[in-house]
Amino acid sequence: MVADDPERGARALAQLQVMTADICDVIPHTAAGDFHITTTTIMAGNALLVETAATDLEYDRTPAHIARGGLDHYHITLCVAGEMRFSSGRREITLRPGDIGLLDMAQPNRTKLRAAGGRTHLITIILQRAMLAPRLAHPDSATATLLPSDHPHARLIASHFAALGLPPGPEAGNVEATVEAIAHLVAAAAGGTADILAGVERAERHLYLAMIKRRIADNLQTDALTADELCRHFRISRATLYRLFEADGGLAHYVREQRLNLAFRELIAPSAHDMRLIDLAIGMRFSSDSTFIRAFRRKFGLTPGELRELADKWLRETGAVPAVDTVLHQLARRSTSQPR
Template structure:
């Protein structure tokens, strides 16, 4: 088996407790409120965690969401996106200054490291339904060259293809072992890359070229495997001061933390990829910019709570992403039969 499945529903708690129960369930993502005084909160969440991501389905009635700076800090999901394929209903709002509206058969991108105000709306007596993916920012923004996709909406046939593929993966995961789940996570990565490539240019370029954070992320991704990559070399390459660079990444925990995290994420994925089975831990560590195996092992264990060798041995039998692990524990604690 893979990790315990998430199974949350307001239908299995007393009517008087449903609002509080649903607010607690959705709290890692949003401060959730009723769309109207006479519209009690209803919803379901089902899903499975697979190594570094979480995939599942949600249904909700009309409700309002706010993601503010306090929640961004509390949730510890600030380096992730929630990507949702909408199969029913719609959501619109303000994604940190970007007005957006996602409709049925479209796909929304929400950066969990940025503020959001949004409202879900459904037809009378119906619910909105999404196939949802919580995934590290590195996988989403790799194909956009570090540009933010917060508030971006994928439309047309690319959105339909994305939705159908994600639905198939969501349906398959509960029946797979660890090796199978790991292979599907690779499929998700490829699906994201293909889909982001179809985002309309005017949406993909919402972060202006002069945006320092976007420019720095492009540089980091292009040189992630170079051991000399550091805040100093980035400042020289981009012709900015250290103070400017540090301010640009203040909400990310600092520029050095971003570099280390992205290196560890890439190394983790390579450790659990069958194609890299013949590569040693030391080879992988050097490929992603670590100067020595001991340095890599210490950083890896501090971030993931386990060693590179154990991750390789066990494949993806545990949730390797600490943020997804915390989210998974929170949601399973509220799942039917355990709440």
Template sequence: MKCNVSRQTLALATSNATKADYPHDRFSTEHEAPHLQLSAWRQRIGYFLDVPISHADQARGFRGTIDAWRSGDLAFMDCQTDPVSQARSAARISTDAMRQYVFHVLVDGAIETRTGAYPKRIATQSEPGILALDMGQPMQMTRTGCRVMAFFMPRSLLASVLPEPESIHGSVIEYRSPIARLIPAQIAELARGLTHMSESESQEAMRTCALLIGAAFGKEAGLTGNARAAVRAAAFAHVRRYIDENLHESDLSPESVLSVSQLSRPTLYRLFENEGGLAAYIRNRRLSQAAEDLRRYPHKAVVEIAYALGFNSASDFNRAFRRAYEMSPLDFRQFSL
């Protein structure tokens, strides 16, 4: 019942949000011919997302609207769309500077999001809740006709309430914890107030709401709130740094990480449950570094990059890379140049 009330409250509040005194932008496909509507949507969000389009998709037409308010390095968007697929690929990430965090607040409809390299993390939203996305990491999203509000915020702001924010990419929380239950009313108040707030007021309201969402994710992940959580966050950060500093070491493995972590095996493995396990995290970080090396060193042989990152053969590397990024290393390099 609480979820239904939240859905109605958010929908009512956002339906009344119109133009404010600070930068506001409204986009709609309604004035386009039906066969051009989905292309117009892709052009509007194409600076950071890929939108696959088939001939059948074009023929159906597409209804999509975005109301966006921006203040400083924060943005709040209210979006309504017909069913659509959107993605942010590793190749796309390698070519742009979009590294903000986005929190998708579902008001109505359903969303399935796939994140991570391999195995994929699949998050399904069919009830009001919030999805966290790191624009520095790949994702694929399939949406039914839905209404979503999105908060865009810089990593530095999120890190002030959530240590190691990269770990929440692809996570979803519902309005169950005491902190999370504060969020629907806060968003509704923000949406209602956008019509008359000054720029400074809007920035402070967006900042407060975004930090509340970040704190809710931190509470859910056990990364904020008390001394024990602080120790856990510090240990997590230490292990992640060690892995990143040793990606090119052939003996990097769960066992080597365990030996330097000063943690028990169960504790260490629990830290990486949301990453698909410690071994998967190491492999995916190596693949991410390989993608960066492919882009940065266009004349370096693919096999040289593979061996330098601990892969046993070119074929092993090619299979792992295709599974993670859905294209070959050579295709990725060609796309990112």
């Protein structure tokens, strides 16, 4: 849903009020002509991700709305800018930048957005009740739970909000698993069941690992991937960092493997036809082209030059190079069919 008409604010307001009539009443706290809202909604695995920026307004979700609509979800909301005040019954919280709140949409509530003349910016993960309620010891009294910005879990969860809206990278981890881990930590903060509390460490590990792997994927051609740099950036100890990557053969092994994977993708790209191997090796932070070639051959069963020849052949014969997974599958078949 997008409701955005900055030149004709009254139209944007009317459009939003029509679209949300069965969900809540929208009450602007600006002149109708100054009203401005942008809302983007995307699927993020088994959840819905909604990003909103709005001038001052109020949402009033009454018992009548509850009775009319089938909205029976929890919201996990991150405040990026401005202020959001949420109240439900006697429970009330105020979200400021970096704060995260758990909101139960199955209960009447009021939400007020204030941004001192600007726009309040929120990102919300919407979860079906069936996904979160079983994790809560008291599902009907968990609403208006606040994780302040200085809470370690708030910082960890907030780091994943924007990333959930991006296309998943090959090593970023399963989006559904990331949403599950976020739900796990939020449930623990809101009063989780005994099983949930026992699994907090596992959820933390998943989120930290996915977050660090994203940073690695974004910096494979830089020197920002030393243990010291990653520990400083993520505020974790060296021992914790090494434990996180034990299943991947260690941090150095994981980074090396991802650099080789990136080199593979670059070598089969038509744009890399004239790239010198020494330049690619240095770009991937290998000490020499011979070291790079040996590591590449150990991993993929052929040299970078041989892969480039195959890519050129495919391009000449078909006009395109197959996707990376297809190339790897063909190389695996070729390897098993060759006599030993």
